[in-house]
Amino acid sequence: MRRIKQIDVKRALALTGTFSFLCSCSQACLLPFLTLYFRQLGLSPSMTGIIMGTKHSITLVWSPAAGLLSKRYNKRRVVINCSLVFSAAAALLLLLLPPVGNPGAQSSTCNTSNLSSGSAKSLDDLTTSTTSQTLPTITHREFAVATSPSNSVSDSEPPPVPTKPNQNDTENSEIQPSQVDASVVPSSSPTVLSVQHSTVSSLVSAERNKRSVNSSGFLASLKEMDIQNQLFFLMLIIVSVWEWTSAPLEWTVDDGLYEYLDYADASDRHSSTGVWGLLGGAFGVGGAGLVVGQLSCLIVAHTSRSAVHFYFYAGLAALALPVAVYLPLYLNKKRDRANGLLKAMQLVHSSPQALLCAFTILLVGVVNSAVENFLLWQMEDNGSTEVHMGLSLALALLSQAAFPLLAGRVSKLLSPGRVLVVGAASLGIQCFYYSFLWGPWMALPAQVLSTFSSGALWWAVGIQCEDVATPGAERSVRRVYSSLCLHLGSALGSFAGGFVVQRFGVTWLYRGVAVGLMAWCVCLPLLQWKAPRQRRINYSRLLAADASEASDSESEPERDWLDKAMEDERGNNYYERRVGHLN
16 A cells, blocks of 8 residues: 555646647647648659658557567666657758759649749759859750751851740750760850850869769769659658657557556556547647648748748657656566567457457558548648648547547447447548548538547447457557557558559549448448457456445346356255255
């Protein structure tokens, strides 16, 4: 008793709830808008899908590994503080990358194609700015005429008047000076190039020497690519580093808090911190959307208003640092989480009902990736601004947080297996609705379905975990669903979804995943009916039950099964003794 009195459970829950609120608010200010920022920079859908798929893959592998290492070396608080600091710094590095000079890739609601005269330059153009200022640009057709021997222009003829090139016409597209080879520029065509052959040769040689001195290896190969590929690879590297630093945060905090509450015999109150995370996410995404939507396209010189999302993310992460210092963390050396996770995977594999649930969550992860990656693209194409986007996503999180208020009534009407089907079907209906958006606010009504597509679905998964898990393994089984299956599905969905959008568009992506998920929801009840159901007895719940309440509420035929079994056993023993006595 003395050990438990020294632990303030209410203070621990308050600190953890505050930390969860701040971290979720920080992530919600940026992560939902991240793919929209990629689009404004000029990345293609396939590139966006590869980046997000890599992000989910790193989370899938590194989160449990980092949590295990931090526990083994007792460095949980160090990991939490470093994760907050370095993830904020890595996110701010994304602001250093210039956009691709393609006006069509910019936001339709805020045309940022004219942020600055030099913002569309590639990393290669930045090193050859002197050459670009010296040499004029010419078209492919003019360059072909100039280099053709049969079409050489005499000195007495006037120079041809250049016409405005068509962006889709590769023959009339502009040739940058860095693309001109001095060996094929004739000295007899000064009226076209307006420079001498010697000037071109010297400048091109200087450019090549500059590259050989300042670049080597991977950076040199980047400079040989076009600007879009340069941006893609640099973005992929920074996002990967960012995810490596931020992925251990949630697992490490969750493990430390659970072992702390378990030490105080209050582990049943651990789930209460999840509500604060949903509320923080709703506040962050809604607040960021409202603030950014009211700003002008340029907040300061050469800085787009999209940068405010990154500043909010870094600022709230810094605000969570003082709270992290006082987080209640406890190290239980007797609990081996690696073996617990492997045992949980074995439990799921041994139960047909659990396998059906795991495959359903895998499909949900695939569909969720389509929603998370490209919903804002679809909304932007239909006239939505950051205000519409932020409020729509905030309503979805609030709807998910409100499901516990309906859980009692839903459990009386539907079994957990049916609730799982209803939740997955609701997600399919949402995606099908997203494919028919026609106005800025049209995504808002569908967000109410998140009460079932997220809240009810994970409630059903929690019931499934209790049915499958042995005593003490409930959290590990839940993580098999919420982390492994979900992130695996999100990674696969991101990789595939990007190429689908690239080929067919966002509309057909949503229709495809909706039809696929609805087809699975039709088959799932039949498979659940045929699969054998194995329900394990939760002894901890039996021991925690109040005997007095049970005796008052239950009738004589509905007495506790343990008492009934003991009475039956006593009756059988008495009958056997009577038979033996008569014989």
